[in-house]
Amino acid sequence: MSAVTASLCSTLLFVGLFVFVSAAPLSDKKIIAQSGEDVTLTCRAPNKNNIIVVEWSRADLGEEYVLLYRDEHFDTTNQHPSFKSRVDLQDRHMKDGDVSLILKNVRTDDSGTYECRVFVGEIRRKRANLSGDSISIIHLHVVPPDQKNLTAASGQNVTLTCRAPNSNNIIVVEWSRADLETEYVLLYRNEQLDPENQHASFKNRVDLQDRQMKAGDVSLILKDVTSNDTGTYECRVFQRERIRRKRAHLKTDPITVVNLHVVPPGQTGGDTQDGGKEAGEKEAGGKEEGGSVGLIVGLTVFAVAVVIAVAALVRFVIYKKRKKQQSQGSYI
Known part of the structure; x- marks a missing residue:
């Protein structure tokens, strides 16, 4: 009887723990990023201790995931190829339950809805396949270049x-x-x-x-x-x-x-x-303006030259006339 009671208590403890994670307030955010930026998708687990699995996924990727962190290292077995070497946890020690995702050098095909899940306990399977609710959903839109x-x-x-x-x-x-x-x-x-x-x-x-x-x-x-x-x-x-x-x-x-x-x-x-x-x-435009200025200057110089020439001609005519008058006076 005591063995059954202990098993039942253990089961209830696990179920209570899992429900606590699943029933956490859901965070739903929208982020707009420029192509080429590094972005952080925030997520905080309600259970700060004994987090053994963190999974970031995107619905349109099917069975492949964005990031899976388990046994204190990254599991890349079923990671989508486009995210390899481009994602990391903001804090691998997950202090205060921080399991935020860093996505580097984003591009337009990174646009989508990202979901964050955590699991507290022990998982022996290679793939997490967490059935619990997401604790954070982020809609990312990457603006074209x-x-x-x-x-x-x-x-x-x-x-x-x-x-x-x-x-x-x-x-x-x-x-x-x-x-x-x-x-x-x-x-x-x-x-x-x-x-x-x-x-x-x-x-x-x-x-x-x-x-x-x-x-x-x-x-x-x-x-x-x-x-x-x-x-x-x-x-x-x-x-x-x-x-x-x-x-x-x-x-x-x-x-x-x-x-x-x-x-x-x-x-x-x-x-x-x-x-x-x-x-x-x-x-x-500069050439046209320079040409206009040159034309104006040229016309001005030509006009001055004409005036000088006319003045010289008038002076010459007056001089000749005076010379002629002086000659006639001497003759008389």
């Missing part, structure tokens, strides 16, 4: 602006153009430019505006542009551990897209990304 339009006159130097949202620990910067396929415009890694797979037309013509990348500035300087430079340029950064491959192949959304259109000298185009007149139009 910033797009800009830029028009420049052939022969100019142009700057394609790009700023990383997370300015710390930028180890790779890549500027690419879709029509160049595997070749890139610029690749900066290991604190230097990597020219190995750079497209031939950009060699010795591109550079970063600030190689120190202060405040996340990874803008591209493109020198002496031609019509062949017209295209859509994409800016990407990499901020995790060092890449050992020669080619970065950053499988992330660009943080900035710049549509560059190069026109012949003297032609006007559209607006720049800051809403002002583009450089080619300014130059053409």
